[in-house]
Amino acid sequence: xxxxxxxxxxxxxxxxxxxxxxxxxxxxxxxxxxxxxxxxxxxxxxxxxxxxxxxxxxxxxxxxxxxxxxxxxxxxxxxxxxxxxxxxxxxxxxxxxxxxxxxxxxxxxxxxxxxxxxxxxxxxxxxxxxxxxxxxxxxxxxxxxxxxxxxxxxxxxxxxxxxxxxxxxxxxxxxxxxxxxxxxxxxxxxxxxxxxxxxxxxxxxxxxxxxxxxxxxxxxxxxxxxxxxxxxxxxxxxxxxxxxxxxxxxxxxxxxxxxxxxxxxxxxxxxxxxxxxxxxxxxxxxxxxxxxxxxxxxxxxxxxxxxxxxxxxxxxxxxxxxxxxxxxxxxxxxxxxxxxxxxxxxxxxxxxxxxxxxxxxxxxxxxxxxxxxxxxxxxxxxxxxxxxxxxxxxxxxxxxxxxxxxxxxxxxxxxxxxxxxxxxxxxxxxxxxxxxxxxxxxxxxxxxxxxxxxxxxxxxxxxxxxxxxxxxxxxxxxxxxxxxxxxxxxxxxxxxxxxxxxxxxxxxxxxxxxxxxxxxxxxxxxxxxxxxxxxxxxxxxxxxxxxxxxxxxxxxxxxxxxxxxxxxxxxxxxxxx
Amino acid sequence: xxxxxxxxxxxxxxxxxxxxxxxxxxxxxxxxxxxxxxxxxxxxxxxxxxxxxxxxxxxxxxxxxxxxxxxxxxxxxxxxxxxxxxxxxxxxxxxxxxxxxxxxxxxxxxxxxxxxxxxxxxxxxxxxxxxxxxxxxxxxxxxxxxxxxxxxxxxxxxxxxxxxxxxxxxxxxxxxxxxxxxxxxxxxxxxxxxxxxxxxxxxxxxxxxxxxxxxxxxxxxxxxxxxxxxxxxxxxxxxxxxxxxxxxxxxxxxxxxxxxxxxxxxxx
Numbered sequence: 001x002x003x004x005x006x007x008x009x010x011x012x013x014x015x016x017x018x019x020x021x022x023x024x025x026x027x028x029x030x031x032x033x034x035x036x037x038x039x040x041x042x043x044x045x046x047x048x049x050x051x052x053x054x055x056x057x058x059x060x061x062x063x064x065x066x067x068x069x070x071x072x073x074x075x076x077x078x079x080x081x082x083x084x085x086x087x088x089x090x091x092x093x094x095x096x097x098x099x100x101x102x103x104x105x106x107x108x109x110x111x112x113x114x115x116x117x118x119x120x121x122x123x124x125x126x127x128x129x130x131x132x133x134x135x136x137x138x139x140x141x142x143x144x145x146x147x148x149x150x151x152x153x154x155x156x157x158x159x160x161x162x163x164x165x166x167x168x169x170x171x172x173x174x175x176x177x178x179x180x181x182x183x184x185x186x187x188x189x190x191x192x193x194x195x196x197x198x199x200x201x202x203x204x205x206x207x208x209x210x211x212x213x214x215x216x217x218x219x220x221x222x223x224x225x226x227x228x229x230x231x232x233x234x235x236x237x238x239x240x241x242x243x244x245x246x247x248x249x250x251x252x253x254x255x256x257x258x259x260x261x262x263x264x265x266x267x268x269x270x271x272x273x274x275x276x277x278x279x280x281x282x283x284x285x286x287x288x289x290x291x292x293x294x295x296x297x298x299x300x301x302x303x304x305x306x307x308x309x310x311x312x313x314x315x316x317x318x319x320x321x322x323x324x325x326x327x328x329x330x331x332x333x334x335x336x337x338x339x340x341x342x343x344x345x346x347x348x349x350x351x352x353x354x355x356x357x358x359x360x361x362x363x364x365x366x367x368x369x370x371x372x373x374x375x376x377x378x379x380x381x382x383x384x385x386x387x388x389x390x391x392x393x394x395x396x397x398x399x400x401x402x403x404x405x406x407x408x409x410x411x412x413x414x415x416x417x418x419x420x421x422x423x424x425x426x427x428x429x430x431x432x433x434x435x436x437x438x439x440x441x442x443x444x445x446x447x448x449x450x451x452x453x454x455x456x457x458x459x460x461x462x463x464x465x466x467x468x469x470x471x472x473x474x475x476x477x478x479x480x481x482x483x484x485x486x487x488x489x490x491x492x493x494x495x496x497x498x499x500x501x502x503x504x505x506x507x508x509x510x511x512x513x514x515x516x517x518x519x520x521x522x523x524x525x526x527x528x529x530x531x532x533x534x535x536x537x538x539x540x541x542x543x544x545x546x547x548x549x550x551x552x553x554x555x556x557x558x559x560x561x562x563x564x565x566x567x568x569x570x571x572x573x574x575x576x577x
Numbered sequence: 578x579x580x581x582x583x584x585x586x587x588x589x590x591x592x593x594x595x596x597x598x599x600x601x602x603x604x605x606x607x608x609x610x611x612x613x614x615x616x617x618x619x620x621x622x623x624x625x626x627x628x629x630x631x632x633x634x635x636x637x638x639x640x641x642x643x644x645x646x647x648x649x650x651x652x653x654x655x656x657x658x659x660x661x662x663x664x665x666x667x668x669x670x671x672x673x674x675x676x677x678x679x680x681x682x683x684x685x686x687x688x689x690x691x692x693x694x695x696x697x698x699x700x701x702x703x704x705x706x707x708x709x710x711x712x713x714x715x716x717x718x719x720x721x722x723x724x725x726x727x728x729x730x731x732x733x734x735x736x737x738x739x740x741x742x743x744x745x746x747x748x749x750x751x752x753x754x755x756x757x758x759x760x761x762x763x764x765x766x767x768x769x770x771x772x773x774x775x776x777x778x779x780x781x782x783x784x785x786x787x788x789x790x791x792x793x794x795x796x797x798x799x800x801x802x803x804x805x806x807x808x809x810x811x812x813x814x815x816x817x818x819x820x821x822x823x824x825x826x827x828x829x830x831x832x833x834x835x836x837x838x839x840x841x842x843x844x845x
Contacts, residue, residue, distance in 0.1 A: 071816035145813045151790055152773040152815060158706070159815040245791025248728045248739070249772045250706065261774055261789050295644070301658035326776060326811075328789045331689035335682060342674040349670040352633060354658065359640040361654035366578035366645070374641060378586055381633045382593070385626040388674055394618055394685040397611075397785050398604055401776060401811040443578075451585065458593050462602035467780035469811045472819040478809055480605065480780070487602070557653035564653075 012539035022122075024114035025539060029121050030100030031432065033091055036125060037421075038506075040087035043132070047080040049499055052492040056485070058474050071160045073473035074143030078161075079135070081146030082169065085275065086176050087128055089417050093282035094218070095124070095183055097424045098211040100432065102187060104530040105205050107196025107547040109540040112189040116182050123179035130172035134165040142166035145471060147272070150243030150264040151256075154235040157249050167236060170229050177226035180218050187215035196529070198549030202306070203568065205528045205553040206299065209306050210285025213313040214278050220317065221274040228267035235259070265327055269320035277316045279413045280380075281309060283420020284351060287376045290423050291358050292554040293526045294370035296564055299554045300357030301350075308347035308354075315344040325393040326400045334393040341391035348384055352377065363557070367524070368442030369427035375450045376419040382454070383412025386461060401471075404464020407457045415453045422449075422505070429512065430519030434536045437516060441508040445501055452498030459487050527567045528553050579645030586638035590631055597627065608802040608827070609782040614684045616783075622677055629673075693765035693797035698758060698833075701767040703738045704775030704788040705730060707817030709808060710738050713751045713837060720767075721747020728771065738771070751840040756825045759833035760803045768794040776812035779825055787812055800827040 013019045023029060053060060054068040054076075061067050068076070103111055111117045134141040142161045144153040148169070156163045191212045195204075204212075234240040241259035248254070292299040299305060321329060321337030355377045364370065386408040389395050399405065422445075429437050463484055475481045475488065522531040529549070533542050547569050555566035561573075596602065604616055644651070701712040701720055708730075714720045721744040728739035734752040741747055758764050768777055770788040778785045784798045800806075810821035828836070 069816075070819060074813070074816060074818070143813075143816060149774055149813065152813065155773070158773055246725060247772050247790045248705075248725045251728050251730050253725045253728075259791070261791065295653075296646075297653050298655065298657050300656070301660075301663050304658065304663050326785050327787050328792050328794045331685065334685065334689075338678055338682075339675065342678045343671070345674045346667060346671050350663070350667055353663070353666045356633070356636050356640060357658065357662070359637070359644055361652075361656075362640075362644045363646045363651035363653045364579065364641060364644050366582075371578075371582075374582060374637065378589070378634060378637055381630065381637070385630050388626060388677060389619070389622050392618065392622065392678060392681040392685075394615055394681045394688065395622065397615060397688070397783055398619070398780065400785060401778075447581075447585070451589070454589050454593070458589075459596075462596055465604055466602045467605050467778075467809075469778065469809050471813045473816075474819045477820040478807055478822050480807055484602070557655050559655055 022118060024110070024118050026099050026103050026111045026114070026117055027432075027537065029117050030096050030098070032121050033099060033124070034096035036128060037088050037092035037096055040083050040091065040128065044080050044083040044088060045499055045502065047076045047083070049495060051076050051080065052495045054473065055475065056489045056492045058476070070473040071143050072140070074145070074471065075141040075161050075165075077471060078143055078145050078169070079131070079141050082173070083131065084414070085146060085279070086173065087124075087131070089279035089413065090180065090275070091124065092421045093286070093417065093424065094211060094214050094278065095121070097286070097428065098187060098214070098282060101428065101530055102208055102211050103190060103194065104533065104537060104541050105208050105528050106191060106194060106199050107529050107542070107549065108190060108194035109542070111186050112194055113186050116186050120179040120182040120186070123175055123182070127172045127175035127179060130168050130175060134168040134172070137164040137168065139163040139165050142169045147268060148232070148264070150232065150235065150259075150261050151247055153264075154232060154244050155247070155249060155254060156236060157252065157254075167233070170233050170236070174226055174229040174233070177222040177229065180222040181226070184215040184218035184222070187211055188219065191215075196547050196549055202303065203549055203552050205285075206288040206302070206305055206309070207282070207285035209309050210281045213309050214281045217274045217278050217281075217313055217316060221271040221278070224267055225271035228264065228271070232264065262324070262327060262329060265324055266320070269323045270317070272323065273320040274316045276409070276413050277312055279417045280420070281312065283376060283417045284309070286420045286424045286427070287355065287373045287380075288358075289528070290369045290373035290427050291355055291377075292556065293427075293524055294365045294367060294373070295358050295362035296365070296556045297358055297362040298552075298556055299354065300360070301354040302552065302554065304350055305354055308350045311347040312344060315340060315347070319344055322391055325396040331393070338391055338393055342388060345384070345388055345391070352381055352384070367426070368437065368439060368446060369423045369524075371443065371446040372419050372423035372426060375446065376416055376423060378450075379411055379416040379419055379453070382458070383408060383410075383416055386411070398467065399464055401469055402464035403460040403468045403470055406470050407460030407464060410457045410460070411453075415457065422446075425509070427524070428530075429509075430523050431530055431535055431537070433513050433516075434519055435512050435514075435516030436519050436523065437512040438508050441504055445505045445508065448501040449498060452494050452501065455494035456491050456498060459491055463487055525563075525565050527551070527555055527565050529568055532567055532569050579642040583638040583642035586634055586641070590634040590638075594627060594631060597623065605780045607781060607783055608800055608804065608806065609784065610799040610801055611684070611688055612781075612783045614687075618681045618684055621680065625673060625677060689796075692795065694763050697763035697765035697797055699765045699767070700756065700758070701769065702756075702777055702788065703769045703771060704777065704810065704814070704821075705737065705771040706773065706815050707810070707821035708737070708754065709756070709777070709810075709821070709823040710734065711753050711756045712738065713753075715749025715751060715841060717746060717749055719746040721745070721750050749841060749844070751837060751844065753840065754823065756808065756823060757833055757836050758800055758825065758827050759830040760800055760827050762830065763797050763799045766796045766798075768796060773814050774812045775810050775814045775821065778809045778811035779806055780809070781806040782825070785811055800825075803827050803829065
C-alpha cells in the first residue's frame with residue numbers, strides 16, 4: 001500500500017508538446033492509445049469491407065484499390081486480423097481505458113512509471129507505422145494470415161507479400177510486444193503499489209481486476225511471441241531452420257532442414273490464446289461496472305467474479321493446443337487441451353450468470369453505455385456457446401478452419417470486445433472530455449450495430465457447418481460452395497449497413513467533444529473513485545488530496561442510505577456496509 | 578427501451594435458432610463410417626448449447642424489460658449474490674461441459690488412436706502449392722523413394738512428387754491427381770506436404786488433417802457410399818489456396834482394381 005501517493009512525481013507540463021505529444025500523464029497517454037485504436041479500427045474495418053465486396057463481386061474494380069487479386073485478398077485478411085487483434089482489441093480496452101482509469105479508480109496520481117508509460121505508447125505507435133508500411137513496400141503486405149503459420153510465413157518465395165512486407169509484419173509485432181511488456185509491468189506495479197488508503201483488493205472495481213489480470217497475461221504471453229518472432233526473422237533472413245524442414249517450393253529445394261512447423265504454432269498459440277482473454281477481460285470488467293451502475297444494484301457475486309477472472313487467466317495458458325487439433329500434434333494431448341478448454345467455459349458461464357443475476361430485481365436505466373453492456377452480454381453468450389463445439393477435437397474434424405470458427409471468434413473476441421469498448425466510451429466520455437455524448441445518436445448506433453453484427457456473424461456458423469473453409473478468396477472453385485453464395489451476399493449487405501453506422505459513432509464522438517452539453521462530476525450517479533473527482537480530472541487526478549476508501553465498489557440501493565448509491569469515499573455510516 | 582430490448586434480443590434468438598433447428602444449412606451428407614458418430618456428437622452438443630443459448634438470451638431480454646426503471650414502482654433487491662446458486666450453477670456447467678467432452682472423446686479415440694487395419698488400402702497424399710497428389714504403392718505394396726531434387730511440379734503426377742525411378746520399389750508406384758478408393762474398405766493414409774502446410778479436408782468423409790512439411794502423418798477412414806466427393810484445402814497455403822481442390826471417387830472394389838491396373842499399364 002502506498003504511503004507516498006500525496007507526492008506527485010512530476011508537475012503539470014506547460015508546453016504543447018510535453019502536454020499533448022510526449023506526455024507523461026496517464027490520462028493523455030490513455031487518450032493517445034484510444035485515438036490510435038480508433039484510426040486502426042477504421043483501417044481494419046475498411047479492409048474487411050474490401051474483403052466482403054470481393055467475395056460477392058470478385059471481378060469488381062474498386063476505386064483506389066483496383067482489382068482485388070487472390071493474393072490481395074489474403075493480404076487484406078492478414079492485415080485486417082493483425083491490425084484488429086493488436087492495435088484495436090489489445091490497445092483500446094487495456095492500454096487506452098486501462099491507462100486512463102486504472103490509476104484514478106485506485107486513487108493514484110499517475111501510473112507507477114510515467115516515462116515507461118510514454119515510451120510504451122510511442123513504441124506501439126512505431127509498431128503501427130511499421131505495420132501500415134507493409135502495404136507500401138514492393139510485393140505488398142504479407143498473405144500468411146494473422147496466425148503467420150510457418151513455413152508459409154518463413155519463406156520469401158512462398159508467395160507475393162512474403163518478402164519485405166512479411167519482414168515488416170514480423171518486426172511490427174516484435175516492436176508491439178516490447179511496448180506491451182512495458183505496459184504490463186506498469187499496470188501490475190501501479191495496481192499493487194499505488195492503491196489509496198482503504199482500497200483493499202476486494203474493494204477494487206472489477207475493471208481494475210480485469211486490467212490487472214490482463215496485464216499479467218500480457219507479461220507472460222508477449223515475451224513468448226517476441227521470441228517466436230525473432231526466430232521467424234532469423235529463419236527468413238539468416239537461413240536458420242527453427243520452423244522450416246527440408247521443403248521444395250515450386251520445384252526449388254530450399255536451404256532449410258530439420259525445423260518444425262509445429263514449433264511456431266505452439267509458440268504462437270501460447271501467446272495467441274491468452275491474447276483472446278487480453279482482448280475480452282477488460283470488456284468483461286467494463287460490462288460488470290456498467291451493468292451494476294445502471295441496474296442500480298450491487299454486482300451479483302463480486303468475489304465469484306474476481307475468482308472467475310483469475311481462473312480464466314490461469315486456464316487461459318493451458319488451452320493453446322485446442323487451436324492445433326488438426327495440426328498433426330499428438331491426438332493424446334488433444335484430450336488434455338480439450339478438457340482444459342471445456343473447464344475454461346465454467347468461469348465464463350459464472351460471469352454470464354452473475355451479469356444476469358445483477359439485472360434480476362434491478363431498476364435498469366437505459367443509457368447508451370448500458371445498452372452496449374447488455375449487448376455485450378448477449379454477444380458474449382452467443383459467441384461463447386460455439387466454444388464447446390470447437391473445444392471438442394472430434395467436432396473440429398468438420399469445423400476447424402471453416403467459417404464456424406470465424407463466426408465464433410468474431411462474435412466473442414471481436415464484436416463482444418468492441419461492444420465493451422463502446423460501453424466504456426459512452427460511460428467514461430463525460431469524465432474524459434467533460435461533455436456528454438448525444439444519447440439519441442448513441443441509441444441509433446447501438447440498435448443498428450447490434451442487429452448488424454448478428455446479421456454478419458451468425459450466418460458464418462451456418463457456412464461453417466456446411467463445410468465452407470475460411471480464407472478462400474473466390475467461391476467458384478469448390479462446387480459445394482455455390483449454394484452458399486446467397487448467404488455470403490447477405491453478410492456483405494449487413495456489413496455495409498453496420499460499417500456505415502459507425503460513422504454516426506465517430507460523428508457523435510467528435511461533435512460531443514466540442515458541442516456536447518457540459519457533464520457534471522458524476523453524471524451516472526456512480527460509486528467508483530473516478531466519479532469523486534473533477535470532470536475532467538486535474539493533472540494529479542484528485543486535486544492535491546488523496547482519496548480514502550470506505551466502501552466496496554458497487555454499493556447501489558443500499559437500504560437506509562440517503563440516496564440510491566454510496567460512493568467508495570463516502571464516510572462510514574450505520575446504514576452502509 | 579426495455580421492451581425494445583426484449584423484442585430484439587428474442588427475435589435475434591429466434592432467427593438464429595430457427596436456421597439451426599430447420600437445418601437450412603447443415604453438415605454435408607456423410608459417407609464414411611465415422612460420419613454418424615461425429616454427427617451424433619454434433620447434434621448432442623447443438624441441443625445442449627441451444628438450450629443454454631435460448632435460456633440465457635431469453636432471460637436477458639426478459640430481465641431488461643421486467644426490471645426497467647419504473648420510478649417509485651421499482652424496488653431493487655439489495656443483494657451481493659447468492660453463494661448457493663453460484664455453486665449450483667458452476668457445478669451444472671462443469672458437469673455439462675466436461676460430460677459433453679467425455680462423450681465425444683470415444684469417437685476421437687476410435688478415429689485417431691488406433692492405426693489402420695492391416696487390409697486397408699495404402700494411399701500417400703501429398704499437398705503442394707496448389708494441388709493434391711495421390712500415390713498408390715502398386716503390386717509390391719511398397720512406396721518407392723522420392724528425391725526433392727527430382728521434383729518437377731509442371732510435369733505433374735510422378736514427377737510432381739519427385740518419385741525416384743531408380744528405386745525398384747518406385748517403378749510400380751502410381752501417382753494420380755484424382756483419388757480413387759474402393760467402397761467399404763478402410764484407407765490407410767500417409768499425409769505429406771512439400772512446401773507449406775496444407776490441410777486435407779473431405780467434408781463428406783468427415784475427414785480433416787493437416788499435411789505438414791517434414792512430417793508423415795498416418796490416418797485412416799472408411800468410405801461407405803460410392804460417389805464423387807470434393808476435397809478441399811483447409812489450411813491457408815498461399816495465393817491459390819481457394820483453388821487447391823481435388824476429387825475423391827469412391828467406386829466398387831472391381832472398378833478400383835480396374836482403374837489401378839489401367840494406370841499400371843500406362844506406366845509400362
